[in-house]
Amino acid sequence: MIWNTKSYDFMPKKYLGQNFLIEMNIINKIIDYINPKWKDNIVEIGPGYAALTKPICKYVELLNVIELDKNLVFFLENSWFRKKLNIFQSNAVHFNYLDIYNNGNKNIRIFGNLPYNISVALILYLFNFLEIIEDMHFMVQKEVADRLSAIPGTKKYGRLSIIAQYYCDIFPLFSVDPISFKPMPKVKSMFVKFIPNVKFPVCPQKIEVLEMITKEVFKHKRKMLRHSLSKFLTMENFIELRINPMLRAENLTIFQYFKLVHYLTLK
Known part of the structure; x- marks a missing residue:
């Protein structure tokens, strides 16, 4: 089932790596894995046209969203579920996540359908905030997911694997075909869960x-x-x-x- 996009003027910006999720079955599957709770201090990175934002709003008291595109911020500001949103027009790779933690006085949960062009930089940046993060769920390029979760002695095992697994337990959950996005990317995606690793102290x-x-x-x-x-x-x-x-x-x-x-x- 495809999410209804007829009401919206889709103008994806290539330089922002925008590929909007439109497959309702995948959207529901993602929400099941995230399992949002009413009082969660939860953050969505790159809400776009609210394919995940809108349904998740039903499960939470407040949803923090970080969106760089001013047109999409305008769309969110004028949405009927606006009262559930705390909107930040900002670049997620430079955002201070301590602000959300301090505002909610509770560890944060982060999710998002990440643009391919910032996914690695963003994940590495978020490792600086692991002491205040409960978990993270991200849609990323499958090739990136393979590198993140690679084991020693394999072709994909490298710096990204080591740094990511040093700080998080990483669980690739399911792959997603290009047809589930608009516009369609040229590669498969993977939905991945990150849980901060308590074995290795962060400093x-x-x-x-x-x-x-x-x-x-x-x-x-x-x-x-x-x-x-x-x-x-x-x-x-x-x-x-x-x-x-x-x-x-x-x-x-x-x-x-x-x-x-x-x-x-x-x-």
Whole structure:
């Protein structure tokens, strides 16, 4: 079943990566997975023409929405469900999510059908706010979802996999065909759930170290760790950490990267 779009003037902006969700069965499936509750401090990124916004408003007392496109903000401002919305005209990649947390005095839940051109940058940016996030549900390009959830030793496993899985448990939920969007993208999408990972403590210094060492090892991914990390660690350090220095970047588990980060942060 297709969401009724006849009342609206669809003018998707390519430079904003807009592909609006129109398949009602997919919309209902997404809402089931999000399972919004009345008192949730919930945020939608990129509501567009409210395909998800409108039905979710039935389940929550208030819905925070972040939309960059001023025409779509105008549409939301004049919608019949406006009283349920707290609208921010802003770029989600620069938004201060602490404002929503402080306003609701409760951890936030975030969801959205993300434009492909900002999805990775946005997800990485949101990792800075994990201490105030309960969970996140995003529609992303399937190729991005594959990289986010890749395991060691596979072709897709890389910096994005490590950084994402360091901070979140990631669950690809279901794939979505291009026909479910207007305009139709050229690739499949995937709906993915993120739950902040309590195993690894979040702090700015650890984020910097993780980004530094993953950049270094994947810049020289064919080299063994004893070479690619030689300016940070000695052979004795590897022995102390019980990490095989003959391994390469794609062979290390998330836990082993955590050991490296923790060691170098304290060093």
